[in-house]
Amino acid sequence: MKNKLDQVDYKIISILSDDAQMPFTEVAKKLIVSPGTIHSRVRKMREMGLITGASLKLDYANIGWKLTVFLGIYLSQSSLYKQVMDDLIGIKEVVRIHHTTGKYDIFIKMHTRDSMHYREVYQDQILSIEGIKGVESFISVEEKLSRHIEFGM
Numbered sequence: 001m002k003n004k005l006d007q008v009d010y011k012i013i014s015i016l017s018d019d020a021q022m023p024f025t026e027v028a029k030k031l032i033v034s035p036g037t038i039h040s041r042v043r044k045m046r047e048m049g050l051i052t053g054a055s056l057k058l059d060y061a062n063i064g065w066k067l068t069v070f071l072g073i074y075l076s077q078s079s080l081y082k083q084v085m086d087d088l089i090g091i092k093e094v095v096r097i098h099h100t101t102g103k104y105d106i107f108i109k110m111h112t113r114d115s116m117h118y119r120e121v122y123q124d125q126i127l128s129i130e131g132i133k134g135v136e137s138f139i140s141v142e143e144k145l146s147r148h149i150e151f152g153m
Helices: 007-018 024-031 035-047 078-089 115-126
Strands: 067-075 094-099 106-112 132-140
Touching: 007 024, 007 035, 024 035, 067 078, 067 115, 078 094, 078 106, 106 115, 115 132
Parallel strands: none
Antiparallel strands: 067 106, 067 132, 094 106
8 A cells, every 4th residue: 555654664764863864865875775765765654744854952951941840730720721832832942732631631741951041931921921820840950861662563
């Protein structure tokens, strides 16, 4: 089938997950296939919507953004989640937004330069969003792992 993945596709995903900027010629050498094979398979996976882009992995602390905070957000009404999430998108320090089940309605991840910067964003921007009833914050002291799933090969 055209949209079915095989072992080569999964190996390409695994290699590019570690280094999205690796040239297709290098990927081809690792898998002992032609660069054209890599190119056509990556194009197929993009057309399928499986690969949606490539991104940089930043070390925020090394560029002066030393605080990573997770916020569990309670809404005054569950139906407001779309509007609240749209408002959160407008805050540049927010890097992840999840509509969740369980204790919180929304869970976000954000980066700030320090605790004063966090306080400003929290008080001036987040708490001013209509529909937010309450917030619990969690400061990350260390990120030990950030990876993609390794699919069965």
